[in-house]
Amino acid sequence: MTPLKTKTGLLTAYGLACGYIQEKELSPNVWVTLWHEGGPCYHVRAHDHNTGKRLFWFASGSLKECRKVYAQGHE
Numbered sequence: 307m308t309p310l311k312t313k314t315g316l317l318t319a320y321g322l323a324c325g326y327i328q329e330k331e332l333s334p335n336v337w338v339t340l341w342h343e344g345g346p347c348y349h350v351r352a353h354d355h356n357t358g359k360r361l362f363w364f365a366s367g368s369l370k371e372c373r374k375v376y377a378q379g380h381e
Contacts, residue, residue, distance in 0.1 A: 319369055322348065332379045336361070340376045348372040352379060 310321035
């Protein structure tokens with residue numbers, strides 16, 4: 307069986323391709339999300355639910371680049 311998570315707890319490319327979404331809370335009601343959208347397209351988006359505003363949206367064909375943005379919590 308193909309693993310859904312890496313040893314460090316991140317979703318694998320397979321897990322993301324299966325529709326799983328990785329999220330973490332940066333501060334109260336401020337979330338960053340990583341997901342896959344078909345083909346070679348990955349997205350990272352941060353949203354402040356306190357103000358209802360998107361902080362950023364980053365898209366790339368490189369999961370490695372998206373993981374960097376996700377880990378930093380900003381572009």
